Amino acid sequence: MRAPDPVPLPPEPALAVHGLSVAYGGTTVLRDVSWEVRPGTLAAVIGPNGAGKSTFLKAVLGLIPRLSGEVRLFGRPLAEARRRVAYLPQRASVDWDFPLTALQVAAQGRYPHVGWFRPLPRHERDRALAALAEVGLADLADRRIGALSGGQQQRVFLARALALEAELMLMDEPFAGVDAASEAAILAVLRRLARDGRTVIAVHHDLATAPATFSEVLLLNGRVIAAGPMATTFTAEALAETYGAPIPLAAAA
Secondary structure, eight states, X not given: OOOOOOXXXXXXXXXXXXXXXXXXXXXXXXXXXXXXXXXXXXXXXXXXXXXXXXXXXXXXXXXXXXXXXXXXXXTBOHHHHGGGEEEEOOGGGSOTTSOOBXXXXXXXXXXXXXXXXXXXXXXXXXXXXXXXXXXXXXXXXXXXXXXXXXXXXXXXXXXXXXXXXXXXXXXXXXXXXXXXXXXXXXXXHHHHHHHTTOEEEEEOXXXXXXXXXXSEEEEESSSEEEEEEHHHHSOHHHHHHXXXXXXXXXXXX
């Protein structure tokens, strides 16, 4: 008798955080945060100002120290999975006066593949240009990054992440301050990434658009208030606990 085929194991979570705590100057900002996100998910991190949303992303990436907790990316520690992850910071944290073109910024995503101190071959530049084309900015490849609009700048940073070929993208308010065209272009790319099995985790502030944009949500205010599928987690009760006041779901629908 032929042995039955082995049952395939489920894929490791793209992100698994267990017991994460972070403090600034003796004040605990995040306490005992645990959350897992499956591959191919569009997930939002939502909460009020000062809730620790940006801190959460930075702690996951090792950009700030953590008091306690474990972070695994695709089942591995950050040091072993770093090239599989891209980070898009808030626009306000970037020096937009730096004299780089849109193509040069997008091409930064290829350097981890070829080496930082080696000339970038023509075919690698072409891959960066293709990433710019995917976000609708190929015609602005030679434009200085500081001369672009806020939405265009955000799209260039997304192109850099696409050029990196990251499997997990951590994005800090990618839709903040962008025009309607850029928002639509960014959203189209994120949905395509999810269809391809890649994972996006984004800090998001617009409650009205969250349910239509994301499939999973982490409601955060110093600790995990609720986490899970958007359809069952994004409730009036959970939002009221997260924000400390009633939030009409009509404003978040």
